[in-house]
Amino acid sequence: MATTSHATEAMPRPRRSIIPASLVQWLTWAFVVALVLGPFLPLAYASVRDRPLYEAGGVFTIEPYRELFRERAFWHAWWNTLQFAALTTAMAVALGAAVAILCARTDLPGRRAFTKLVLLPLLLPSLGMVLGWIAVWGEGGYITSFFNQRLHIGVPAIDTILGMALVEATRLMPIAFLTCQAALVRADSSLEDAARSAGATPLRVLRSITIPMLRPALLNSATLIFTLSIAVLGIPLLLGVPNNIQFVSSYLYTLWTSGTSPDPGAVSAGAMVLLLAATLLLLIRNRLLGAEARFVSVGGKASRVALLSLGTWRWPLAGLITLYLLFTTLLPVLGLALMSFVVFLTPLIAPWDLLTWSHWQMLDDGIFRNSIQNSVTIAVVGAVLATAFVTLATLVAHRSPFRLRRTLPFLMLYPRATPGIIIGIGFFWAYLLTGALGDWFRNSIWGIMLAFCIRNLPLAYIVMYPTLARIGEELDRAGRAAGAGWWTTSRRIVLPLLRPAMFAAFILLFVELLNDYDPAVFLVKPGTEVMGATMLSQFIQGAVGPVAALAMVQVAVTVVVLAVGSKVFKINTTGGHDA
Amino acid sequence: MPEITVAGLVKTFGDQRALDHVDFNVGDGELFTLLGPSGCGKSTTLMSIAGFQHPEEGRIRVGDVAVFDAAKRLALAAEHRNLGIVFQSYAVWPHMTVYENLAFPLKVRRLKRAGIRSRIAETLELVEMTPYEKRYPHELSGGQQQRVALARALVYSPSVLLLDEPFSNLDAKLRIRARAWVKDLQHRLGLTTIFVTHDQDEALSMSDRIAVMSAGEIQQIGVPEDVYHRPANRFVAEFVGRVNLFEGVVAGVDGGEAVLEIDGSARRLTVRAAEGARVSDRVTVVVRPEAMTLLANGDASVNGTNTWDADVHSTAFLGDHYEYELEAGAVKLIAQTSRPVDGSRIKVHIPQDACSMVE
Numbered sequence: 001m002a003t004t005s006h007a008t009e010a011m012p013r014p015r016r017s018i019i020p021a022s023l024v025q026w027l028t029w030a031f032v033v034a035l036v037l038g039p040f041l042p043l044a045y046a047s048v049r050d051r052p053l054y055e056a057g058g059v060f061t062i063e064p065y066r067e068l069f070r071e072r073a074f075w076h077a078w079w080n081t082l083q084f085a086a087l088t089t090a091m092a093v094a095l096g097a098a099v100a101i102l103c104a105r106t107d108l109p110g111r112r113a114f115t116k117l118v119l120l121p122l123l124l125p126s127l128g129m130v131l132g133w134i135a136v137w138g139e140g141g142y143i144t145s146f147f148n149q150r151l152h153i154g155v156p157a158i159d160t161i162l163g164m165a166l167v168e169a170t171r172l173m174p175i176a177f178l179t180c181q182a183a184l185v186r187a188d189s190s191l192e193d194a195a196r197s198a199g200a201t202p203l204r205v206l207r208s209i210t211i212p213m214l215r216p217a218l219l220n221s222a223t224l225i226f227t228l229s230i231a232v233l234g235i236p237l238l239l240g241v242p243n244n245i246q247f248v249s250s251y252l253y254t255l256w257t258s259g260t261s262p263d264p265g266a267v268s269a270g271a272m273v274l275l276l277a278a279t280l281l282l283l284i285r286n287r288l289l290g291a292e293a294r295f296v297s298v299g300g301k302a303s304r305v306a307l308l309s310l311g312t313w314r315w316p317l318a319g320l321i322t323l324y325l326l327f328t329t330l331l332p333v334l335g336l337a338l339m340s341f342v343v344f345l346t347p348l349i350a351p352w353d354l355l356t357w358s359h360w361q362m363l364d365d366g367i368f369r370n371s372i373q374n375s376v377t378i379a380v381v382g383a384v385l386a387t388a389f390v391t392l393a394t395l396v397a398h399r400s401p402f403r404l405r406r407t408l409p410f411l412m413l414y415p416r417a418t419p420g421i422i423i424g425i426g427f428f429w430a431y432l433l434t435g436a437l438g439d440w441f442r443n444s445i446w447g448i449m450l451a452f453c454i455r456n457l458p459l460a461y462i463v464m465y466p467t468l469a470r471i472g473e474e475l476d477r478a479g480r481a482a483g484a485g486w487w488t489t490s491r492r493i494v495l496p497l498l499r500p501a502m503f504a505a506f507i508l509l510f511v512e513l514l515n516d517y518d519p520a521v522f523l524v525k526p527g528t529e530v531m532g533a534t535m536l537s538q539f540i541q542g543a544v545g546p547v548a549a550l551a552m553v554q555v556a557v558t559v560v561v562l563a564v565g566s567k568v569f570k571i572n573t574t575g576g577h578d579a
Numbered sequence: 580m581p582e583i584t585v586a587g588l589v590k591t592f593g594d595q596r597a598l599d600h601v602d603f604n605v606g607d608g609e610l611f612t613l614l615g616p617s618g619c620g621k622s623t624t625l626m627s628i629a630g631f632q633h634p635e636e637g638r639i640r641v642g643d644v645a646v647f648d649a650a651k652r653l654a655l656a657a658e659h660r661n662l663g664i665v666f667q668s669y670a671v672w673p674h675m676t677v678y679e680n681l682a683f684p685l686k687v688r689r690l691k692r693a694g695i696r697s698r699i700a701e702t703l704e705l706v707e708m709t710p711y712e713k714r715y716p717h718e719l720s721g722g723q724q725q726r727v728a729l730a731r732a733l734v735y736s737p738s739v740l741l742l743d744e745p746f747s748n749l750d751a752k753l754r755i756r757a758r759a760w761v762k763d764l765q766h767r768l769g770l771t772t773i774f775v776t777h778d779q780d781e782a783l784s785m786s787d788r789i790a791v792m793s794a795g796e797i798q799q800i801g802v803p804e805d806v807y808h809r810p811a812n813r814f815v816a817e818f819v820g821r822v823n824l825f826e827g828v829v830a831g832v833d834g835g836e837a838v839l840e841i842d843g844s845a846r847r848l849t850v851r852a853a854e855g856a857r858v859s860d861r862v863t864v865v866v867r868p869e870a871m872t873l874l875a876n877g878d879a880s881v882n883g884t885n886t887w888d889a890d891v892h893s894t895a896f897l898g899d900h901y902e903y904e905l906e907a908g909a910v911k912l913i914a915q916t917s918r919p920v921d922g923s924r925i926k927v928h929i930p931q932d933a934c935s936m937v938e
Binding site: 012016478479480482483489492496497 | 629630631656657658659660661662663664666667668670671672673674683684687688689690728731732735736
């Protein structure tokens with residue numbers, strides 16, 4: 001019967017695609033290399049020239065480094081930064097791990113809700129949150145004066161190193177939380193059950209089994225948090241500098257923006273030092289992890305019995321976490337909102353006597369209106385382009401025979417460790433050196449968009465990769481065996497299955513691009529302002545009210561987009577920050 | 580249908596040799612099985628034929644097409660090899676219906692719509708899946724998904740069929756049915772087929788010939804009966820079915836017979852002599868447990884050569900047979916019988932032609 005009709009001759013050969021797949025793969029790789037490493041070459045070059053790159057002439061010199069290293073203020077800034085980063089890391093990791101264990105391994109009431117809520121500080125616009133902190137925890141803030149005057153309890157001032165570390169620790173705590181939680185969910189709970197059967201009490205199990213098993217997760221998140229906190233710019237600029245505490249980032253920023261004697265060489269040299277430190281930390285982290293172990297997909301069993309019964313501690317602990325969320329997230333957001341509606345913020349006068357719309361009205365005009373438009377444009381266009389590009393690069397990295405594919409994961413994760421201001425300075429020089437194309441980027445918002453996109457590339461990749469890893473490789477092999485080339489297989493088989501991750505990456509990128517600021521502070525020009533950079537410059541000039549209103553716009557858009565994203569697309573918007 | 584020639588494949592992963600000079604030929608219309616434990620290189624061999632692995636050395640021909648030649652740096656892309664493959668996970672594309680799954684390879688080949696339709700109808704009929712053409716994979720059982728995977732591999736009339744452990748995700752009953760069904764289909768279509776499995780029952784029941792692999796090397800190639808009854812070496816004997824191994828020294832050779840003195844015991848075993856066997860050679864003799872005859876102690880129907888008294892150490896009832904662990908002096912034996920034997924001390928007879936000598 002079918003024997004005859006299944007003859008080979010009857011079937012035409014599969015068509016070959018016009019553009020060879022290897023060309024697409026090469027181009028993708030070349031783009032990733034150029035965009036990720038590109039900005040650092042001019043930066044390195046600028047740091048060894050005796051005059052700014054935009055001036056003619058110039059010879060090789062190591063003078064910028066000498067000059068920088070002679071500067072006591074630079075070393076002092078490093079010392080402050082390291083103290084700050086160490087404190088931040090210690091607090092964020094301890095807190096994150098504790099909450100993760102409580103949520104994943106105990107019968108804490110409301111642990112499902114907490115699992116979502118504790119992530120908020122990481123996703124909310126960081127600059128706006130700092131303003132919110134200032135409103136309620138700052139000198140003369142609402143909570144501060146409540147504690148000082150009503151309760152007569154002193155609270156740490158947030159413009160000290162410890163205070164700033166507290167602010168940053170609450171923002172970065174979710175990273176430790178997510179890493180630990182993923183490890184706990186992944187871990188085989190029968191290991192713990194075995195210990196209990198062997199006669200250990202729940203607390204003993206926690207101490208001897210659960211926490212030791214978390215060690216890789218703790219180390220991993222600690223390195224990442226440390227790396228991120230040495231590069232933070234908003235906190236030292238808004239809190240530290242007014243109190244004469246400089247961090248490396250704010251030191252470089254001040255050096256760059258000080259009108260009297262801007263020193264691009266020294267700034268570039270300082271940026272190179274910071275870049276080196278961050279790269280070193282990234283390499284250490286990769287060493288600790290083993291290249292891809294961190295992406296092991298979260299499988300886990302769907303339901304498990306709570307291991308540890310908290311007993312009478314259940315409600316007090318839940319209350320404690322609620323208070324934490326209240327004081328670190330909700331109240332700062334409310335403070336920010338209030339700040340945007342009053343002439344000036346003070347606990348001494350009832351806020352309704354100071355109510356005003358004027359801050360919000362200012363948003364409809366000039367630089368503020370411009371910033372909102374630019375930021376939204378950047379966020380939409382950038383998120384679309386970056387999602388598409390990262391999808392392609394992830395496919396080349398993990399689903400192609402391309403020879404250099406193994407370099408791509410590292411390249412795509414590299415900007416994660418790179419301080420935003422360094423990306424900003426790097427792109428500044430890169431645009432300056434690339435002629436007409438660079439000019440076009442430099443004079444439009446697309447230059448800022450490109451820098452933002454590169455900086456947030458890792459987030460998209462981190463969201464994309466686990467989903468791709470779960471799509472069995474036999475599915476695309478089946479496509480190849482059926483006669484389809486790499487591109488057709490990718491397009492028709494892998495991409496449709498990757499769609500949920502692409503949505504998640506898009507949502508996450510949109511939020512991050514909307515709120516990002518530090519790469520932009522070196523790139524903005526009149527007309528290309530973005531929200532974050534405007535908030536920073538306006539705050540420093542004392543326009544607190546409109547800045548708070550602008551921050552509220554960020555907060556509102558972020559919350560709405562994340563909520564819609566997680567409801568409509570059923571995506572996990574926590575993604576990205578946990579790896 | 581073409582034949583397949585695989586010659587001198589060498590592939591290393593890191594410092595581990597996954598394939599070590601693998602050679603074999605598969606005849607036209609033959610069902611050829613690669614059998615071995617996991618990590619033996621059987622899947623690597625299959626994936627090299629399919630074009631998903633590129634060995635460092637060797638050549639692969641399918642019919643008169645050289646699809647791979649390491650020396651000439653020739654490696655035809657997987658999509659141009661025109662092979663049908665069924666993966667262990669079936670790899671039925673989850674976002675496409677059964678019909679769309681089958682249509683994909685045809686669309687890639689630019690078939691006309693009507694052609695696609697008739698072709699799919701025909702193939703679905705072949706695998707008895709016609710009523711399911713609009714279903715999505717998650718609406719199908721494992722067995723049905725496997726049929727879809729097979730249909731998808733057949734729909735474009737590939738020159739050969741590759742099966743990578745296709746039955747390992749089915750439950751035991753279904754597996755036995757699927758085996759017979761696939762074998763029948765393969766036979767009807769006369770498809771040259773390479774089948775990879777770690778399951779000796781599957782290999783023995785389906786194959787025209789079997790290649791037993793271990794550590795990247797082919798240990799033996801032969802028809803199922805040969806591999807089972809005349810294993811080329813100890814590995815093959817142990818891997819294919821249960822086995823008793825007697826190690827010892829050849830004490831005498833007489834014509835076609837050799838006498839083996841078993842290590843650590845006074846027992847002697849008379850066996851068919853392997854070619855070139857000489858006195859005082861160290862050899863291993865393998866005997867299948869079901870080849871032994873067990874007799875009650877007083878039974879005198881069999882006596883003499885290779886009949887030993889043995890103590891029953893344990894008995895297990897396994898449904899269709901009984902398994903005995905016996906001790907004949909210092910020699911431990913496993914024997915299977917279809918009927919139980921009474922008593923704790925019994926006789927065991929090992930027929931001479933059930934013994935084969937291996938290296």
